[in-house]
Amino acid sequence: MQIKHLPTLFEPARPVLQKIEAAGYEAYFVGGCVRDTILGDSIHDIDIATSAYPSEIKAIFKRTVDTGIQHGTVMILDHGTGYETTTFRTESGYQDYRRPDKVTFVRSLKDDLKRRDFTINALAMKEDGTVIDLFNGLSDLQNQIIKAVGNPEERFHEDALRMMRAVRFASKLDFNIEDATLKGITDNGELLTKIAVERIEVEFSKLLLGLNPPKGLQYFIDTNLYQYCPNLINYKDALQKLADAHNWSIIKNKQQAWSVLIYALQLTDRGQITSFMKQWKLPNDLINHVQKVIKLVDIIKQDHVDNLALFEAGMDAVKSAVIVAKFFGWPHHDLVDQFDRLPIQDxxxxxxxxxxxxxxxxxxxxxxxxxxxxxxxxxxxxxxxxxxxxxxxxxxxxxxxxx
The missing domain is CATH 1.10.246.80 (Serum Albumin; Chain A, Domain 1)
Structure with a gap:
């Protein structure tokens, strides 16, 4: 497969790959940027993998920075924009279920790609748009399947966060998780406790903002992953109600997503909200926003919204509260216009x-x-x-x- 018209983000990086190839090495765009290009989704950054070792990259280019030299990553600055290139590598000995104990640089693209999480992310692309598919990732993209590369249990023992990434991709792409991969998640969910909460939160927040959050949430529940996330073990019923909701398309940002979650969990007291969200290592500004939203949503539900309630919430929280009220099917009138008519707004x-x-x-x-x-x-x-x-x-x- 060859992609004839690459997104413009690739163009400034193509000379980097060309120069590496001219020196006798292989170089490819890899991972999510290739997947999203094939799907026609927007891409925000690109990853480059190469058979050249770090010392060889530094010999080819005049200006480089060692941004992750122990893992084979060197940033090339010769072309204005900095591009990180990472040497093909194998990894072994994941004692903490997060990071490899040993990294070995290799010349083989296949050896590099087979350590990646899912087949749809184990795709490589030459600078001319030719796609290299060694693990049937293209077929899985076409069939909308999330499938681990090789043995799912091995992939999840290498990095337990991959289980959260699977359910996140189910939401983001509206794909189904392949049976063996799903069993691997269900059997190894407890490993998620080895992962930093901050990393789990990133994946969970992306799940809530995906193309199909109900699908991701259902996998999240069915595999019992929720039991190994901060303070969710007793909220299966509330999570199920969210998984059964059909109007997630109105949720547009992280503030709205977490407000919907907190309200579904029936955490209405400021102290409860603070305690729960602090366990997720969420920032204070998000916590404060959600607190204002939840307070205002309760007032909306009781149909007692007055000027003071809107003023104390502030415009951002008013907008989020309107979305939350709409999500749960409560009348909310035109509170944004009412806020705009306040004599003072702060x-x-x-x-x-x-x-x-x-x-x-x-x-x-x-x-x-x-x-x-x-x-x-x-x-x-x-x-x-x-x-x-x-x-x-x-x-x-x-x-x-x-x-």
Missing amino acids: SHQLAVNGGNLIQQAGIKPGPELGEVIARLQRMVVNEQLPNNTEVLIQTAKRIIEKG
Whole structure:
């Protein structure tokens, strides 16, 4: 198979492969960039593998950086953009189920490709678009099958994260997992506990944002992988409800995906949300966003949305809350437009600040000042006062006088 018209991302890299070949070595584009090119999906980066050893690459090109020399990876800088090339290699001795104890550089493309995870990722492509398929990856792409290269148990013992990658690809590509590969996941799921949570989270988040999340989630449940992920062991029923949902297409980003998950798990208390998401090593800004969304979704469900609820959530959380409400089938009205009509949309837009109130209203710095500002803010948001400096200062004075 030859791809006649390569995506433009490949063009600047082709001279790198050509120069390596001119020196008498093999060089190929490999992995996901080849798979996605064949599928017609967008590609964001490219991987290059070569029979040339690192020292030989450095002899061919004038400007290189050793970015992962112990694994055979050298970055070539000769052509403006930096391109990493990795020497064909074999690996052995995966004592931690994550990293090889020993890496051996080889000249054989087949030896290099057979250590990869799935046949659809064990494809190589020459710079002219000729595809090299040594493990029937093209057939599996055509038949929409995720199949381990060789023995699934060996592949998952080499890197247990590959089990999460399998269910993630089932969602991302809307492919089915081949029976032997599926059994390998089911039999070895406990190995996932050997993997850093941060790596698991990346795959799980991508699963939630795939082409068919219900398919990925169903595999995630059926193989019991969920039992070996942070704090999900008691939530099979909630995960099943998500797997049975049919409107995942409205979920467009990670904030919305995690908000849907957290609400499905019925974690509504801020402390519960924080504890759960911290176990997944998620960033504080995402945790704060989800907390705001969950609070607002509860208000939406009760049909008690007012200006203050929208103001406290903020525009980003309002947008996510509307999606979550729609996902679960609750009426949400046009809350984004309602937010746009708020007198102020964040605290910085209030026409007074602490300095104004200290100098012109005679309020001393301290807790009382903060309470007065919060009260003025609520009154402006609820359209009880205009957002006018003079009016707000006079109101602040009256508040203080009344104690």
